[in-house]
Amino acid sequence: MRDFPLQRIAWFLCVWSCCTSLHAQARPGKLRPFPRSVLPLERDYLISAEADGSPLAAGSKINVRLSSGKQYDGLIVGDVQPGKDAGSFRSITFERQAGLPSKLQVSTMSLIQEGDRQFEVLSDPASKAWVLLDQQKRDKVAAERLSKKGRLLWTRPSAEDAAAAIEESKARFAKANELFPGSQFFLTETAYFLFYTDMPRNQVAGYIANLDAMYDQLCLMYGVPTGENIWYGKCPVLVFQDQSMFLRFEDAVMGYVPAGPVQGLHHGFSDGKVFVTVYRGDDPAFFAAVLVHETTHGFNHRFRSNSGLPNWVEEGIADFVAGAVVTASPETGVRQREAADRVRVSRSLGGAFFQPDSPLQRWQYGAASSLVSVLIQRDPNLFRAFLVAMKEGYTWEEALDLTYGLKPEELLQLYARAIGVPGVQP
Numbered sequence: 001m002r003d004f005p006l007q008r009i010a011w012f013l014c015v016w017s018c019c020t021s022l023h024a025q026a027r028p029g030k031l032r033p034f035p036r037s038v039l040p041l042e043r044d045y046l047i048s049a050e051a052d053g054s055p056l057a058a059g060s061k062i063n064v065r066l067s068s069g070k071q072y073d074g075l076i077v078g079d080v081q082p083g084k085d086a087g088s089f090r091s092i093t094f095e096r097q098a099g100l101p102s103k104l105q106v107s108t109m110s111l112i113q114e115g116d117r118q119f120e121v122l123s124d125p126a127s128k129a130w131v132l133l134d135q136q137k138r139d140k141v142a143a144e145r146l147s148k149k150g151r152l153l154w155t156r157p158s159a160e161d162a163a164a165a166i167e168e169s170k171a172r173f174a175k176a177n178e179l180f181p182g183s184q185f186f187l188t189e190t191a192y193f194l195f196y197t198d199m200p201r202n203q204v205a206g207y208i209a210n211l212d213a214m215y216d217q218l219c220l221m222y223g224v225p226t227g228e229n230i231w232y233g234k235c236p237v238l239v240f241q242d243q244s245m246f247l248r249f250e251d252a253v254m255g256y257v258p259a260g261p262v263q264g265l266h267h268g269f270s271d272g273k274v275f276v277t278v279y280r281g282d283d284p285a286f287f288a289a290v291l292v293h294e295t296t297h298g299f300n301h302r303f304r305s306n307s308g309l310p311n312w313v314e315e316g317i318a319d320f321v322a323g324a325v326v327t328a329s330p331e332t333g334v335r336q337r338e339a340a341d342r343v344r345v346s347r348s349l350g351g352a353f354f355q356p357d358s359p360l361q362r363w364q365y366g367a368a369s370s371l372v373s374v375l376i377q378r379d380p381n382l383f384r385a386f387l388v389a390m391k392e393g394y395t396w397e398e399a400l401d402l403t404y405g406l407k408p409e410e411l412l413q414l415y416a417r418a419i420g421v422p423g424v425q426p
């Protein structure tokens, strides 16, 4: 891990305050698995299956991760059937070894590892074959672009650093016990989360299931291979039953006093660690949505690099995922409808909506998640590339152009068409 001073780089202060207008709404649909195909932006990072240094040379010893998360280690490459375009391939067979398959469908593969190098397996619809993307090559180009902006790619923490980060989170949880000695807190530890709360034990499982569903949904949206741990150790989530305890902890331990009504916060640190705090309040469905929304900010913080996303994308994704995962909460749909009603009258998104650092007003969250929905519905594969491009140092306008081939005005008109309002201004 690089030596990087510990400080906060972002407070994602969200204006989740209880909404009472819970009329029936269409919710944003959950994204289903889709084929990962290579995009024009990614062609520079491809490595020919026949090139020197290809992990598919006969006799290469490789690990193969499937899209399902299952992994086979130590496969030895036998025959590779080339595709019609140079460098592509159609099938791979492996030497016979006890307990290992001698053939795998390429369509089921997501990653190939050889030594410390990693290659993504992507479909190439043009040649109806498969291609390999050299992650090391991609990282080098992305790191150069990011360094010009004073940003960097996250590196995977060592096992020791990850374990130390988990202990650090537990020590921060313990501060809650010190502050509130009369309350009973307990820890639930899963593969990706540390969930610490004073809620009754029988209430916790459903909320953790929401966080797991959030994790799966974001991996799918961003192209993170199944089974990959994106966190620095694990993601710590501290949930209080009461607002007063949440506010006191924020002030005393996190050094923060929220300026307005806030039910949850994500703290993202410059060394890649995160910390999520939320209070439950008395609306379980709303709380579940806030929890997913804030933890999505944590995922965004950890994804690929420390380059931030523009606010409308950041909040739009957090609300989109909350709506997709927390089926009991109508909140995302309510906000989308409120934003559409407002835009129908004003014919405007408020003026500063698309400025990357412009804080969103409450009603603008609905427009932000609708824009994310519009982009995902148009092409989820392009949405993945749009996200990755921003995290690899392109501005959002450049990323939108390089992936969807759209200008911001054209995106705005797609939203305008989706809500049936012609001629909307930014």
Ligand SMILES: [Zn+2]
Binding pocket: 012, 013, 014, 015, 293, 294, 297, 315, 318
């Ligand atoms: Zn937020």
